[in-house]
Amino acid sequence: xxxxxxxxxxxxxxxxxxxxxxxxxxxxxxxxxxxxxxxxxxxxxxxxxxxxxxxxxxxxxxxxxxxxxxxxxxxxxxxxxxxxxxxxxxxxxxxxxxxxxxxxxxxxxxxxxxxxxxxxxxxxxxxxxxxxxxxxxxxxxxxxxxxxxxxxxxxxxxxxxxxxxxxxxxxxxxxxxxxxxxxxxxxxxxxxxxxxxxxxxxxxxxxxxxxxxxxxxxxxxxxxxxxxxxxxxxxxxxxxxxxxxxxxxxxxxxxxxxxxxxxxxxxxxxxxxxxxxxxxxxxxxxxxxxxxxxxxxxxxxxxxxxxxxxxxxxxxxxxxxxxxxxxxxxxxxxxxxxxxxxxxxxxxxxxxxxxxxxxxxxxxxxxxxxxxxxxxxxxxxxxxxxxxxxxxxxxxxxxxxxxxxxxxxxxxxxxxxxxxxxxxxxxxxxxxxxxxxxxxxxxxxxxxxxxxxxxxxxxxxxx
Numbered sequence: 364x365x366x367x368x369x370x371x372x373x374x375x376x377x378x379x380x381x382x383x384x385x386x387x388x389x390x391x392x393x394x395x396x397x398x399x400x401x402x403x404x405x406x407x408x409x410x411x412x413x414x415x416x417x418x419x420x421x422x423x424x425x426x427x428x429x430x431x432x433x434x435x436x437x438x439x440x441x442x443x444x445x446x447x448x449x450x451x452x453x454x455x456x457x458x459x460x461x462x463x464x465x466x467x468x469x470x471x472x473x474x475x476x477x478x479x480x481x482x483x484x485x486x487x488x489x490x491x492x493x494x495x496x497x498x499x500x501x502x503x504x505x506x507x508x509x510x511x512x513x514x515x516x517x518x519x520x521x522x523x524x525x526x527x528x529x530x531x532x533x534x535x536x537x538x539x540x541x542x543x544x545x546x547x548x549x550x551x552x553x554x555x556x557x558x559x560x561x562x563x564x565x566x567x568x569x570x571x572x573x574x575x576x577x578x579x580x581x582x583x584x585x586x587x588x589x590x591x592x593x594x595x596x597x598x599x600x601x602x603x604x605x606x607x608x609x610x611x612x613x614x615x616x617x618x619x620x621x622x623x624x625x626x627x628x629x630x631x632x633x634x635x636x637x638x639x640x641x642x643x644x645x646x647x648x649x650x651x652x653x654x655x656x657x658x659x660x661x662x663x664x665x666x667x668x669x670x671x672x673x674x675x676x677x678x679x680x681x682x683x684x685x686x687x688x689x690x691x692x693x694x695x696x697x698x699x700x701x702x703x704x705x706x707x708x709x710x711x712x713x714x715x716x717x718x719x720x721x722x723x724x725x726x727x728x729x730x731x732x733x734x735x736x737x738x739x740x741x742x743x744x745x746x747x748x749x750x751x752x753x754x755x756x757x758x759x760x761x762x763x764x765x766x767x768x769x770x771x772x773x774x775x776x777x778x779x780x781x782x783x784x785x786x787x788x789x790x791x792x793x794x795x796x797x798x799x800x801x802x803x804x805x806x807x808x809x810x811x812x813x814x815x816x817x818x819x820x821x822x823x824x825x826x
Contacts, residue, residue, distance in 0.1 A: 365397030366557045369423075369430070370547065372404045373415035376608040377422035379600065379660070380562060380592050383626045387589060388560040389428045390627070390648040400554055401433035404547070406540050408438075422609035426619050427641075435554070437546050444541040447549050447579070448502055448534050456578045457534060459500040460487040482530040499537035504545075504575060506531050512570035517587035517650045519563070524570040532571055544568055548575045556584050560650070563588040587650050590657045592629060600660050616688070616717030618676065621669040630658035638671055666714040673710050673719070678703040681710060681719070688720030694727035700807045708799050708807060722798075726808060729816055730794030740787040746824045748777060749787055753817050761810040767802035791820045 369385040371377065377385075392399040401423065405411040420434065451457035460483075462470075471481045488505065506529050513523040534545040541549075551559060551572075566588050576583055592600045600607055612622055623641060631654070633639070633647040673681065682702040689696055696702050705723050713719045724730065732741065752773050759765045774784045785801045792813055798804050805813050 364557065365392055365395040366400065366555050367392045367397065367560055368400040368402050368551070368554065368556050369428075370402040370404050370550070370561075371419050372407060372410075373412060373419060374407055374410040375415055375418075376610060377419045378607045379609065379626070380607075382422065382426060382428075382609050382622075383592065383629055384560065384562055384589055385423065385428050386426070386623060386626050387631070387648075387650075387653070388558075389430075390644050391558060391560060391650065392431075393645045394648045397557070398431040399429075400435070400556070401430040402435045402437070402550060402554070403433075404437050404543065406437050406543070406546055408540065418608075418610055422613075425613050426609065426623055432554070435550070437541070437550065440546075440550070441539070441541070443553065444535070444546055444549055445539070448541075448545070451504065451534070451575075451578060452502065454578075456505050457502055458488060458505060458531075459494070460503045460531075460533075461494050461498045461500045462486060463498060480528075485531055488531060501533045501537055502535040503531040504534050504571075504578070506571070506574055512573050514569065514573060514583070514586060516566075516569075517558075517585055518590075518653050519566070519588055519655060522566070522569075526574070529571055529574070534575075544571050545575065548572045548579075551584060552576065552579065552581050558585045558587065560587045560589065563590050587653070589653060590630060590655060593657045593659050595659055595661060597659070616684075616715035616719070617665070617669050618672045618716070621672040622665070624672070625665045625668045629660070630654045630656075638668065670711075670714050673713065673716075676710075678707045678710075681706045681716070684716050685720045685723060688717055689723060689727060692720065692724055692728070694724055696727055699727040699812075700809065704807055708803055712799065725793040725795065725798075729819075732790045732794045736790050736794075736796065740790045741820055741824055743824065745787040746821060748779075748784060749791065749817065750821055752784060752788065753814065753821070756810075756817075757814065761806070763802045763806040766805050767800075770802065788817075792816050 367388040369381075369388050371381050371385075389399045391397075403416055403419070405416070423430070448457065452459075462483075467483070470484060474481045483503070487503070494500065507526045510526050511523050512526060512529075513521065516522050532544055533542050535541055547568075550556075569586055569588075573583060594600050609622070613619070620641065623644075624638060627639075627644050627648075628637070631648070631652055633643075633652065636643070636647075639647075682705075685702060685706060686696060689702075699705075702723070705726050706719065709719055709722045713722055752770070755769050755773055756766070759769050770785060770788070771781060774781050777784070786796065789798055789801050789804070790796060792801075792808065793804060
């Protein structure tokens with residue numbers, strides 16, 4: 364059975380690169396009717412936090428990347444790592460190293476000065492000397508001294524590394540906490556992981572992990588290393604390229620299904636398909652279709668995809684998502700038009716839920732135009748015109764068609780182009796210059812609020 368895993372370290376938020384790796388692992392498991400496991404690699408006690416753990420869990424839940432087993436926590440499995448370490452020790456496949464930090468630093472400096480690659484020199488590998496007093500040893504793996512580690516990466520192809528390039532890595536630190544390369548091997552073995560799908564920053568770790576698995580007479584999983592995500596400028600993705608935290612995209616008003624769609628297209632493709640469902644992703648997903656080259660993050664493309672999802676999302680559902688943003692902006696949604704109707708009017712003009720909320724504010728709270736807009740549109744000249752228009756609006760039946768006709772007729776009678784009257788009216792009522800058609804806005808806003816705002820501004824214009 365196919366068994367994949369996502370194994371983040373809780374040292375920060377769930378970032379975009381991690382979310383994509385999780386998505387690919389999830390999709391591969393679902394495609395093959397397998398299991399997807401969540402594992403929290405929390406052995407870095409200095410940097411791991413409960414807050415980060417929760418952020419990861421929240422991000423996975425928001426993206427709806429449901430896991431079949433877990434979450435498992437490495438710090439709850441310490442005894443298992445110690446048992447395996449003891450097994451390796453008894454089989455002469457591991458040994459205690461008493462080299463001090465000072466000794467290791469000196470060794471590294473010497474190697475660098477000689478133009479050599481820094482690596483542990485194996486001084487305690489077969490040592491018969493008595494252990495020094497007061498030094499807490501680490502446990503090191505006896506890496507093979509000859510031959511090659513060769514494996515077929517399902518994305519990158521055949522990879523071969525000489526064992527002499529690999530030193531004797533630490534399995535257990537002096538405090539008994541396992542290192543990443545050791546704990547991940549034991550976890551993948553115990554959890555029967557069939558496919559390890561992870562970022563290509565782990566490629567160099569794979570030969571080391573394979574040697575430990577071979578020492579344990581364990582079968583090897585298949586490995587697939589996904590290229591990293593770069594910013595538009597070709598540099599590694601960072602905050603300056605935009606939000607990199609999944610939860611930040613949630614806060615900024617992106618739809619989870621849109622972000623999943625976009626992440627899936629980062630380095631993977633199925634023909635020319637741009638917009639596809641989660642079900643389509645599962646049906647189409649294939650590791651062989653992942654590019655060997657890094658993917659470039661394009662915020663504009665994400666905006667476009669999110670907009671496509673906004674357009675086809677039910678108005679009532681969208682309205683519920685907009686509410687928290689409006690409430691944060693001191694808007695009372697009970698004092699205004701049906702929010703689903705407002706959403707329907709505005710959703711094709713915006714890229715995110717946050718933008719949708721921003722565009723909705725004037726329906727629920729009067730916005731004051733800027734001084735610049737007042738000078739341009741709400742002056743002595745426009746006052747006389749708007750006073751007369753207000754009288755005309757007072758007596759019409761309040762619907763979009765009647766409002767449109769009243770404004771159009773008034774402009775014609777005044778020998779004005781429609782924008783010459785519509786713009787001052789728009790600024791009066793909404794405080795903005797960019798809105799949907801003014802007749803649609805006034806229709807939704809309602810006669811009472813419209814006239815109240817018009818008269819408010821007419822009374823403030825100095826003759």
